[in-house]
Amino acid sequence: MPRTDLYRNVHMGQRARMFTLAIELGAADLDGAGAAVYAERCLDLTRELRAHAEHEDTFIHPLLRQRAPAAADALDAEHLRLDAAFAALDASARALPGTAPDDLPEARHGLYLALNEVIAAYLAHLHAEETVAMPALWENATDGELEAVFAAFRASRTADEALADLRAMLPALPAAARATIVRGAVEAAPGEEHRTLAALTTTLAPDQRNRLYADLGLPEVWALRDR
Template identity: 30%
Template sequence: MKIDSNETRSVAAAANAPAISATSATVPAHAPRVDLYVGIHKALRALMTDTLVAVGRMDTADDLDTAQITHRVLELMDFCIAHLGHENEFIHTAIEARASGASGVIARDHEGHEKEISRIARAATGLLQLPGDARAVPALALYRELALFIAHNFEHMHVEETAHNAVLWSRYTDAELVDIHNRLVASIPPAEMMFVLRWLVPFMNPAERLEMMADMQRHAPPPAFEAALEIARPHLSDIEWGKLMRGLGLPPVPGLVTV
């Protein structure tokens, strides 16, 4: 998974970061159940819609603009493939261990998504091989195919967040769900983790954002925590940043945060 050039220096710092909490490792009795999907699906929805809008605005006569935006499409496709792999390996395995067959419909969706991802990646790459005056029609086709892919994924994620969560909540304790989540996150390479954080942290609500970052503040090496804050800061409003800093007990100053 590729990340922006201004984020590359933060990758190494996250190598020893602890798992990003699904909610909290210790869940009060009155709290909602641990949701393995909510955070990453917010990140996916944000990334998908942002990429779709970019494709719709692409200047196909401009080589640089076309190259940058098709690169973003390919990054999204890479992220989707990685996400499918994580769900298949950890969440579907957990579901099948205690409810055989319950992940079958979504697993078949995943197979279909992999084929769609390959088609979209080929279409995006193909744009770069065309002269500028021949890109407009295939670019519009790419936009529409990407829109349908995203629409299918939105419906797919809703099923996971409802039907799959119902299975998981009926068969696993919160502590077991946190363990599944932590093992999944521990398997993610540092560069991919930084890419996830860029789309995860800004699109959480303030309570979710504070909970996740407070967990990192408590358990991550300081450079990893600082790297996560540095990645999130450009994508938060001043009000959102101020709320986060107050919650973490840190001064809301620009730039790097000393921890």
């Protein structure tokens, strides 16, 4: 039976959003309004990744440092490298909206390169967490302790934050994992099942939503009630 993985699902969502942003920014033919949109999307990304690092520092790393200090030290070094890449992307994003129209193509490409530098650094960080930190925790912590980490994080989130977390993650997950998560969320909201399912599925593509309803054994009309 698979053990509790503190990283897998959220990291899959992060990868999907980073890759999508890079593809869309790379193909963008920007005007002034578009420049502001993509600048804000890049700033939103670094805000999200910094907040994620803070969550890990608060909820995961105390246990990791206690049980596997060498792995914790490796992640600390990764954070320093990431901070520099985040700062460079932020600077490039903030400069983009004020760029003269004739200079926008080169400025957009500069932002694209800064974004991909973040992605490259962040992918290495995710790999370290998934192949070094998580195995170290599996070796040195119990399932109960890992579940307690999850429980503490969930308790720290407001209802709106928890919904946003799931909406960001669900499109990137395999169908079976998506159905398990959504089923748990729906069962945890007695009397609000219809609204909960509708709220959770707003970020899914139509084929993903149809597969989810099939996996849950629900007709689409049930899921769309009370929208």
